[in-house]
Amino acid sequence: MAQARWKPIGMSVIGLVITLVFLFPVYWMVKTSITPITDVFQTPPKFIPTEISWQAYVDNFVRDAQMLRYIGNSFIVAFGTLLLSLLLAVPAAYGLARLDLKGKAVFMIFLLAVQMLPGITMAMPLYIMFSKLGLINDFLGLILADVIHSLPFAILVLRPSFLALPKGLEEAAMIDGCNKFTAFVKVVLPLVKPGMMTVSVFCFLFGWGDFIFALTLTSEDAVRPLTLGLYRFIGQYGTEWNNLMAVATIAAMPIILIFITLQRYVVGGIVAGSMKE
Amino acid sequence: MSQPRTLAGKPGLSRRFGRWNGYLFLLPALLFLAIFVLFPILYNVVLSLQDVDVYNLNGEHHFIGFDNYEKVFKSSVFYTAFRNSAVFTVLSIVFQFAIGFALALYFNQKFPGYSTMRSLMLLAWMLPVVIIASVFQWMMNGDYGVLNFLLQSLGIIDEPRSWLSDSRTSLLSTVVANIWTGIPFNMIILLSGLQALPEHLYEAARLDGASRFAQFRLITVPLMKPTILILLMLGIIYTFKVFDMVYIMTAGGPVNSSTVLPIYSYELSFTKLEFSQGAAVSMIMFIILVFIAIAYLRVMNKEEVQ
Numbered sequence: 001m002a003q004a005r006w007k008p009i010g011m012s013v014i015g016l017v018i019t020l021v022f023l024f025p026v027y028w029m030v031k032t033s034i035t036p037i038t039d040v041f042q043t044p045p046k047f048i049p050t051e052i053s054w055q056a057y058v059d060n061f062v063r064d065a066q067m068l069r070y071i072g073n074s075f076i077v078a079f080g081t082l083l084l085s086l087l088l089a090v091p092a093a094y095g096l097a098r099l100d101l102k103g104k105a106v107f108m109i110f111l112l113a114v115q116m117l118p119g120i121t122m123a124m125p126l127y128i129m130f131s132k133l134g135l136i137n138d139f140l141g142l143i144l145a146d147v148i149h150s151l152p153f154a155i156l157v158l159r160p161s162f163l164a165l166p167k168g169l170e171e172a173a174m175i176d177g178c179n180k181f182t183a184f185v186k187v188v189l190p191l192v193k194p195g196m197m198t199v200s201v202f203c204f205l206f207g208w209g210d211f212i213f214a215l216t217l218t219s220e221d222a223v224r225p226l227t228l229g230l231y232r233f234i235g236q237y238g239t240e241w242n243n244l245m246a247v248a249t250i251a252a253m254p255i256i257l258i259f260i261t262l263q264r265y266v267v268g269g270i271v272a273g274s275m276k277e
Numbered sequence: 278m279s280q281p282r283t284l285a286g287k288p289g290l291s292r293r294f295g296r297w298n299g300y301l302f303l304l305p306a307l308l309f310l311a312i313f314v315l316f317p318i319l320y321n322v323v324l325s326l327q328d329v330d331v332y333n334l335n336g337e338h339h340f341i342g343f344d345n346y347e348k349v350f351k352s353s354v355f356y357t358a359f360r361n362s363a364v365f366t367v368l369s370i371v372f373q374f375a376i377g378f379a380l381a382l383y384f385n386q387k388f389p390g391y392s393t394m395r396s397l398m399l400l401a402w403m404l405p406v407v408i409i410a411s412v413f414q415w416m417m418n419g420d421y422g423v424l425n426f427l428l429q430s431l432g433i434i435d436e437p438r439s440w441l442s443d444s445r446t447s448l449l450s451t452v453v454a455n456i457w458t459g460i461p462f463n464m465i466i467l468l469s470g471l472q473a474l475p476e477h478l479y480e481a482a483r484l485d486g487a488s489r490f491a492q493f494r495l496i497t498v499p500l501m502k503p504t505i506l507i508l509l510m511l512g513i514i515y516t517f518k519v520f521d522m523v524y525i526m527t528a529g530g531p532v533n534s535s536t537v538l539p540i541y542s543y544e545l546s547f548t549k550l551e552f553s554q555g556a557a558v559s560m561i562m563f564i565i566l567v568f569i570a571i572a573y574l575r576v577m578n579k580e581e582v583q
């Protein structure tokens with residue numbers, strides 16, 4: 001009896017240790033960001049800070065407006081990616097799921113293939129193309145490039161949500177006086193909200209985390225996102241680790257917030273994105 | 278709702294029109310993909326057969342056949358990059374998968390807090406690669422990095438090492454960071470597979486006195502085969518094209534010791550401004566990926582038939 005009662009608790013303890021060891025890099029990032037610079041270079045390092053300093057945050061986000069601009073740019077790119085992906089993916093996923101169209105299978109295989117394209121294979125032709133179109137150093141250029149990767153994912157993940165809706169739903173709505181379009185907007189869309197949430201979260205993550213397109217398609221700070229700001233920071237202040245980790249922590253903040261509030265959508269998205277239905 | 282239905286009076290026309298109407302739903306996505314995916318890839322093919330560099334980017338281009346490919350195949354850096362890519366991919370996948378599987382098996386058991394713990398780990402996968410790369414760069418720093426301290430205290434190394442600027446360990450260091458971010462992805466996919474396994478098979482096996490290991494080998498692995506195969510294929514594809522982790526941590530150095538193919542392609546195009554040679558390398562990568570992707574689709578179809 002006693003053994004049976006203690007076993008789950010023992011397993012919890014082991015599980016907790018595994019989780020904490022695994023997440024050590026995240027802890028180390030936050031810990032370094034609030035360590036005074038003199039303590040950063042201390043050997044042996046302190047695993048639990050005895051003195052907390054917010055100096056790195058003040059220096060980088062209060063005194064230096066550039067970091068705030070990078071953050072703003074990241075939000076523009078991430079939300080732009082989210083909106084454009086949804087705008088294109090929702091009708092496409094609906095069509096693939098509920099309409100009798102020829103060539104659907106080919107289109108879906110094509111989507112799978114696009115997901116597998118290396119970023120660098122796209123970056124170079126896009127660079128030359130966008131130079132001619134005037135889309136270098138332009139938010140629109142970055143958003144368009146990010147949607148290349150988020151759109152196939154969005155369509156493939158949304159399609160099963162539409163498939164799961166009962167047959168004849170649109171017809172019923174049309175009997176009630178809707179036309180095809182209003183049936184879609186007023187009846188179908190509200191029912192696939194969870195799927196749209198999942199897709200939104202992922203598109204935001206794609207846009208927020210993009211590095212390769214930011215690196216190749218921008219050269220001006222006015223449009224550069226925070227990922228590139230962080231990268232340039234490594235080069236400039238390579239040894240001021242507390243500053244660097246403060247910027248990294250701030251860059252991680254939106255992701256951590258999404259993680260806390262919208263976690264269930266993330267798990268669903270990972271599984272749906274890699275398995276076929 | 279008040280929108281007039283103009284074609285309502287002509288059923289025949291309406292039906293024919295309706296059929297094409299359906300494609301209108303796909304049209305925006307199709308147009309986007311044609312302009313921003315198909316066209317750039319075709320352009321890349323053309324570029325790889327031309328002589329475009331920084332001097333004639335806006336001038337006249339000439340077709341020069343497979344000269345760019347020949348140059349690439351004659352360069353020793355290409356073979357280094359190819360080997361590094363293979364090492365990077367294989368090591369990443371083996372460890373991500375093995376650790377991910379072990380964690381999935383552990384967190385598939387029910388104990389207080391199991392679901393919170395396993396989703397906490399997801400954070401490692403959600404964070405932007407730039408952040409992960411810079412944190413690992415700091416932890417692996419030769420002078421003040423915490424990794425040296427930990428390994429020294431455990432007696433694994435005698436003196437501090439510069440993991441990233443030593444050509445013997447630079448590639449492995451990027452692999453370690455890449456494994457870390459890939460573990461939660463593997464764990465979540467495998468967990469979803471494990472949860473779908475029928476419990477009664479395990480009960481029957483236990484009644485027959487099968488050991489835990491026998492249950493794993495005879496029930497879990499065979500039933501998980503489709504999930505495992507798809508996961509490994511996807512893993513190979515996603516790992517083979519990793520650029521940012523390596524670029525940020527080592528930029529391919531020192532002396533190409535951690536240059537993988539995407540880095541090599543980037544260097545040719547954006548540092549040396551030999552656009553056509555860069556395009557050739559990225560076409561070679563593309564062709565390798567196509568082969569892996571065909572294998573992936575075959576596996577998926579085969580598993581679906583069964």
